[in-house]
Amino acid sequence: MSDLLERLRGRGWRLTSQRRVVAEVLDGEHIHLTADEVHARATARLPEISRATVYNTLGELVTLGEVLEVATDGRAKRYDPNAHRAHQHLICSGCGAIRDVHPHGDPLADLPAAERYGFTVTAAQVTYRGLCPDCRP
């Protein structure tokens, strides 16, 4: 954790109590929270923190590459603190639970040049969907 704060400080971040709390919330629970969930948990530690600041801080963490934004279904975006190890996501179609997974191979390699239409392709994001044990009929 202090790693994260140190890194941010090293990049010129002004270390306010609000930013510290948001970073701690994300780092403390290795799950995929929505902005509102982050706000709720942050409020428990710092009652006066505003929604705008949570959104700002999350946006900054994403820009700095410390947190990943995951758009799962067109609802609220989720924030993934596990930005430093490449991984993909497995989502339950029933309850929306998300797990980090590590498939074999490199999906980028599966896209032949003829299918790139002149794009400079830099990333491939894979989302697996299915039913988790609790949601299976």
Added chain:
Amino acid sequence: MSDLLERLRGRGWRLTSQRRVVAEVLDGEHIHLTADEVHARATARLPEISRATVYNTLGELVTLGEVLEVATDGRAKRYDPNAHRAHQHLICSGCGAIRDVHPHGDPLADLPAAERYGFTVTAAQVTYRGLCPDCRP
């Protein structure tokens, strides 16, 4: 096109002018429109069509498997009329343009049992990102 309308009719769809227009808009342009864009194009042909009907109709087409919903970025969902051939998407990080692409291999096969956590995994969706020729610096 009439194929699509026939299929829908065969499934008990009541064929209203509104539904016909929405289906024609999707079928006419093989691009990935947002609901509001579909509404704008539908309005050009049937001025009094309501937003609610466009949303209803798109939802029904998705449920029937005639159209795919694509959540690209947490903004508006896009609707992909190319539901009958498996494909993935390539998105320009600059302008947001989307292309259908057909990678090799099966991403499902790349997820080992040990990474499935008891889920019944049924689908893998791959999103490639990069810069299109027009957005490249």
Added chain:
DNA sequence: TCCTAACTTGGACTTTGTCCAAGTCAACAC
């Protein structure tokens, strides 16, 4: 300790989408 640019705040606003009661109409029966 002071200063100041950077940060935070709350509320208004926008976008995207859903819901509902009331009105309309496609398709079937006759």
Added chain:
DNA sequence: GTGTTGACTTGGACAAAGTCCAAGTTAGGA
């Protein structure tokens, strides 16, 4: 062709998620 009826459509209110801004506060260097 006419009548009937349940499915469909409408517009407006509402909700969720996120952005923007002017005014107030503060971290960190001088």
